[in-house]
Amino acid sequence: MNKIYPTAAAALDGLLHDGMFIAAGGFGLCGIPELCLEAIKNAGTKDLTFASNNAGVDDFGIGILLQTKQVKKMISSYVGENAEFMRQYLSGELELEFNPQGTLAERMRSGGCGIPGFYTKTGVGTVIADGKEHKDFNGETYIMEEGIFADLSIVKAWKADETGNLIFRKTARNFNPPAAMCGKTCVVEVEEIVPTGSLDPDNIHLPGIYVNRIVQGTHEKRIEQRTVRSA
Amino acid sequence: MWDRNQMAERAAQELEDGMYVNLGIGIPTLVANYVGDKDITLQSENGMLGMGPFPIEGDEDADLINAGKQTITEMDRTAYFDSATSFGMIRGGKIAAAILGAMEVDENGDLANWMIPGKLVKGMGGAMDLVAGVGRVIVVMDHTNKHGESKVLKSCTLPLTGKAVVSRIITNLGVLDVVDGGLKIVETATGVSEDEIRAATEATIV
Numbered sequence: 001m002n003k004i005y006p007t008a009a010a011a012l013d014g015l016l017h018d019g020m021f022i023a024a025g026g027f028g029l030c031g032i033p034e035l036c037l038e039a040i041k042n043a044g045t046k047d048l049t050f051a052s053n054n055a056g057v058d059d060f061g062i063g064i065l066l067q068t069k070q071v072k073k074m075i076s077s078y079v080g081e082n083a084e085f086m087r088q089y090l091s092g093e094l095e096l097e098f099n100p101q102g103t104l105a106e107r108m109r110s111g112g113c114g115i116p117g118f119y120t121k122t123g124v125g126t127v128i129a130d131g132k133e134h135k136d137f138n139g140e141t142y143i144m145e146e147g148i149f150a151d152l153s154i155v156k157a158w159k160a161d162e163t164g165n166l167i168f169r170k171t172a173r174n175f176n177p178p179a180a181m182c183g184k185t186c187v188v189e190v191e192e193i194v195p196t197g198s199l200d201p202d203n204i205h206l207p208g209i210y211v212n213r214i215v216q217g218t219h220e221k222r223i224e225q226r227t228v229r230s231a
Numbered sequence: 232m233w234d235r236n237q238m239a240e241r242a243a244q245e246l247e248d249g250m251y252v253n254l255g256i257g258i259p260t261l262v263a264n265y266v267g268d269k270d271i272t273l274q275s276e277n278g279m280l281g282m283g284p285f286p287i288e289g290d291e292d293a294d295l296i297n298a299g300k301q302t303i304t305e306m307d308r309t310a311y312f313d314s315a316t317s318f319g320m321i322r323g324g325k326i327a328a329a330i331l332g333a334m335e336v337d338e339n340g341d342l343a344n345w346m347i348p349g350k351l352v353k354g355m356g357g358a359m360d361l362v363a364g365v366g367r368v369i370v371v372m373d374h375t376n377k378h379g380e381s382k383v384l385k386s387c388t389l390p391l392t393g394k395a396v397v398s399r400i401i402t403n404l405g406v407l408d409v410v411d412g413g414l415k416i417v418e419t420a421t422g423v424s425e426d427e428i429r430a431a432t433e434a435t436i437v
Contacts, residue, residue, distance in 0.1 A: 027277040027314070028300040030293065053314070080353030081300075098352075101276065102318025102360030109315035120322060121363040125341075125394025128359065158294075170311055172294040174278050177313040205313075221293035227301035229285040 003214050008039035011187045011213040016045040024052040025155035025176030029224045032061050035189045035217045036154040049073040055085045077101035111147035112181025153183030162196045164211030165204045177206045187213045233403045233420040240265040242371050242401050255331035256299045258371045276357040278317045281309035322364040329365040333372045335387045338434035340397040340409040343389035362393035374402035374431045381433040404428050413437040
């Protein structure tokens with residue numbers, strides 16, 4: 001079965017609809033599915049809910065879909081770098097659900113593993129715990145958090161083989177594996193598609209069972225905080 | 232009184248050989264400069280153990296950043312993993328200590344460092360997971376705010392990051408531990424008296 005598509009637009013064809021729930025990989029601007037986001041912008045799909053750790057910056061990442069008002073709701077842990085996000089949020093145009101970062105990652109992983117809820121100590125005694133089920137285990141209090149089941153996953157990997165086995169590079173792995181796992185369909189964009197058999201089976205980061213469609217392309221890979229030391 | 236670097240140097244004394252540690256943004260980041268010969272492995276919660284220093288110019292890699300989104304480098308011992316695994320080791324208590332900044336701390340060990348109502352809310356990032364999960368939470372911050380008001384309180388007024396999570400507080404005035412009934416002065420900064428710490432502290436000192 002062919003999983004390889006010529007462009008991000010072709011890879012997303014037939015998968016997009018207004019009001020859908022998308023899980024996106026990436027941390028800050030590192031390892032974000034920039035080609036898929038551009039294609040969703042061009043497709044004009046509206047009222048989107050995104051589970052994504054961050055919301056990009058004004059002109060890159062999910063930020064480009066905020067400019068076109070295609071996003072209805074964000075589920076994120078940190079949105080500090082985006083002025084347009086703040087403007088839309090403060091004016092009530094955009095819904096925002098803050099999740100602690102580890103809770104968000106585990107909600108994605110759990111959803112992908114068929115686990116609808118789990119208990120965590122994170123957030124007990126804070127506003128995050130308001131309205132959530134509390135339960136004691138071995139004398140400690142935990143809250144229940146729900147798994148994320150998204151309509152679509154969009155993620156970025158370094159290399160894929162033709163069956164969708166993936167390898168990520170350095171800290172660009174971040175949310176991509178859990179985001180890939182929790183969608184009904186997963187579209188992966190990569191820097192390179194290599195022949196099946198050329199990746200070491202012992203070193204696959206995410207097996208191709210989680211990957212439905214693959215597109216190869218050129219990534220800008222913008223750096224958010226270029227920091228150097230003197231040589 | 233200690234400056235930022237002296238506070239970081241004092242915080243580095245809390246770390247023991249062999250520890251896996253997470254350092255927050257700001258003064259906590261400076262702690263890495265003072266670990267000396269101790270074998271400390273730094274975690275970056277975006278998916279890395281064995282975080283190295285900033286790169287020299289020209290070696291920046293967009294795929295290699297820390298949790299503050301700054302470019303960094305890897306080391307011989309470095310391991311990469313995904314965010315769910317990263318917070319699995321945090322939530323699972325495998326990280327021995329986190330050194331974090333704070334807006335407020337109180338005598339129950341409650342910590343507030345993520346939001347000020349009415350002001351721009353950026354999000355808690357990984358702070359709630361860290362304080363709930365790691366072995367020991369050490370706060371490094373100025374003892375008072377820019378208006379001279381104590382940040383070491385009887386009860387936090389800002390929305391909490393975690394409840395009863397802080398073990399030790401290192402400020403520009405000294406070191407305090409969270410104990411039964413309040414805070415205990417463990418150490419005074421250079422040229423600071425216990426009375427001066429008491430005067431700058433709203434929390435009960437036992």
